[in-house]
Amino acid sequence: xxxxxxxxxxxxxxxxxxxxxxxxxxxxxxxxxxxxxxxxxxxxxxxxxxxxxxxxxxxxxxxxxxxxxxxxxxxxxxxxxxxxxxxxxxxxxxxxxxxxxxxxxxxxxxxxxxxxxxxxxxxxxxxxxxxxxxxxxxxxxxxxxxxxxxxxxxxxxxxxxxxxxxxxxxxxxxxxxxxxxxxxxxxxxxxxxxxxxxxxxxxxxxxxxxxxxxxxxxxxxxxxxxxxxxxxxxxxxxxxxxxxxxxxxxxxxx
Numbered sequence: 502x503x504x505x506x507x508x509x510x511x512x513x514x515x516x517x518x519x520x521x522x523x524x525x526x527x528x529x530x531x532x533x534x535x536x537x538x539x540x541x542x543x544x545x546x547x548x549x550x551x552x553x554x555x556x557x558x559x560x561x562x563x564x565x566x567x568x569x570x571x572x573x574x575x576x577x578x579x580x581x582x583x584x585x586x587x588x589x590x591x592x593x594x595x596x597x598x599x600x601x602x603x604x605x606x607x608x609x610x611x612x613x614x615x616x617x618x619x620x621x622x623x624x625x626x627x628x629x630x631x632x633x634x635x636x637x638x639x640x641x642x643x644x645x646x647x648x649x650x651x652x653x654x655x656x657x658x659x660x661x662x663x664x665x666x667x668x669x670x671x672x673x674x675x676x677x678x679x680x681x682x683x684x685x686x687x688x689x690x691x692x693x694x695x696x697x698x699x700x701x702x703x704x705x706x707x708x709x710x711x712x713x714x715x716x717x718x719x720x721x722x723x724x725x726x727x728x729x730x731x732x733x734x735x736x737x738x739x740x741x742x743x744x745x746x747x748x749x750x751x752x753x754x755x
Contacts, residue, residue, distance in 0.1 A: 507536075507537060508533070508534045508535060508536065508601075509535040509536075509537060509596060509599070509600075509601035509602075510531070510532065510533040510534070510535065510601055510602060511531075511532050511535060511544075511596075511599065511601070511602070511603055511604070511605055512529055512530070512531055512602075512603070512604045512605070513529070513530045513531075513532060513548060513604075513605050513607060514527045514528070514529050514604060514605065514606040514607065515527065515528055515529075515530060515560055515606075515607045515620070515621070516528075516607065516608045516609060516620065516621060517560070517620055518617050518619060518620055519619065520618075520619060521616050521617060521618060525617070525620075527606065527608075530548055530552075532544065532547055532548050532551070534547075535547065535596050536596070537595065537596050537597035538595060538596070538597065539595065539596045540567065540592055540593065540594065540595060540596075541576075541578070541584065541591050541592065541594040541595070541596065542562070542564050542567060542574060542591065542592050544596055545560060545562060545607075548560060560620050560621065561618075561619040561620035561621060561622045562574070562576065562620065562621040562622060563575070563621070563622050563623075564592060566592075567592040568592070568593075569589065569590040569592060569593045569733065570668065571668065572590065572668030572669050572670030572671075572733070573670070574590055574591040574592040574670075575590070575591055575610050575670045575671055575672055575675070576591045576607055576608070576609065576610075576621055577607070577608040577609065577610060577611070577675055578591065578594070578605060578606070578607055579605060579606050580606070581676075581731060582610065582672035582673075582675040582676045582731040583670075583672050583731055583733055584598070585598060586598055587730070587735075588732075588733060588734075588735050589733055590668075590670065590733045593733075607621065608621070609621045609622065609623050610623050610625075610671050610672070610674065610675035611675060611680075612671075612674045612675065612680040612719070613680065613718050614627045614674065614680065614682070614717050614718040614719050615627070615671060615674060615675075623671070625669070625671050627682075627717040627718075627719070628669045628671065628682070628685060630713055630717060631682065631685070631686055631689070631710055631713050631714055631717065632669075632689055632710075633713075634709040634710050634712070634713035635689060635690070635693075635702075635706045635709060635710045636702055636705065636706060636709065637702070638693065638698055638699060638701070638702060639701050639702060651697050651698070652697075653696055653697060657695045657696060658695075658696065660691070660695045661691070661692050661693075661695040661696045662692075663736070663737070664687075664688040664689075664691040664692040664695075664736065664740050665688075665692040666734040666736070667684075667685060667688035667689065667692075667732075667734055667736050668733070668734060669685060670733060671685070672728075672731045672732060672733065673685055673727075673728035673729075673731065673732055673736075674719065674728075675731070676727040676728055676730065676731040677720065677722075677725065677727055677728050678723075678725060678727070679720030679721055679722065679723055679725075680718075680719060680720045681719055681720045681721055681722045681723075681728070682714055682717075682719040683714070683719075683721070683722035683728070683741045683744070684722075684728040684729065684732065684736055684738060684740065684741060686710055686711065686714050686744065687736075687738075687740035687741040687742075687743065687744040688736050688740050689710065690706065690707050690710060690740070690743070690744045690747060691740040691743050691744065693706065694707075694743060694744075694747055703747065703751070704747075704750070704751035704754055704755065705751070707744060707747040707748050707751050708748065708751050708752070708755065711744070711748055722741055724738075726738060
């Protein structure tokens with residue numbers, strides 16, 4: 502890539518770890534000729550091309566859609582999950598949000614429940630098991646019902662859809678001092694708790710999901726609010742409050 506007048510350069514301090522059982526460390530790399538409009542992941546692609554050309558092991562990191570939809574790209578950038586821009590996934594972060602010459606520290610999402618696979622890649626399948634524990638919704642689908650046969654208030658539908666936007670990236674866990682996944686679990690409980698279709702299994706769903714959450718080793722919520730601050734979909738922590746109320750009611754009923 503040829504140099505341009507607005508090209509940027511950075512020192513990247515990246516966590517390198519060969520495998521789950523290996524010790525890791527931060528390693529410094531230099532990157533030059535970075536275009537301000539590049540995404541953060543494109544900048545890492547430039548680094549990896551350079552490392553590959555030098556016969557060195559590229560940095561392992563997760564990505565898929567690169568459109569802020571899938572949530573697999575999560576990194577801790579300068580101590581903040583997904584980086585300094587609120588409401589944005591790592592792949593949506595542009596290099597113009599940094600200053601040329603900056604030292605950028607890049608680490609994986611750190612939590613015992615997210616074991617490191619290699620470098621910046623972590624195993625987040627604990628989230629899958631929490632969702633699986635929620636089970637199914639035994640609501641008769643059949644043919645398309647009449648529009649007004651199942652009444653859902655505007656507020657309830659909006660709240661449910663807001664919670665359903667959770668992409669399961671794990672930033673909430675990485676930011677929480679207790680490594681709690683209550684924002685994720687709360688969102689998955691809340692999206693069904695607010696609509697009629699979610700009522701048949703409501704009690705068992707919340708009991709199963711929180712039990713699995715705890716078995717996976719996630720911590721408890723102590724209302725720091727760091728999870729909400731870094732969530733790329735800006736899920737509200739009121740989902741945690743609703744989940745706790747549901748859990749208490751379900752516990753008393755069983």
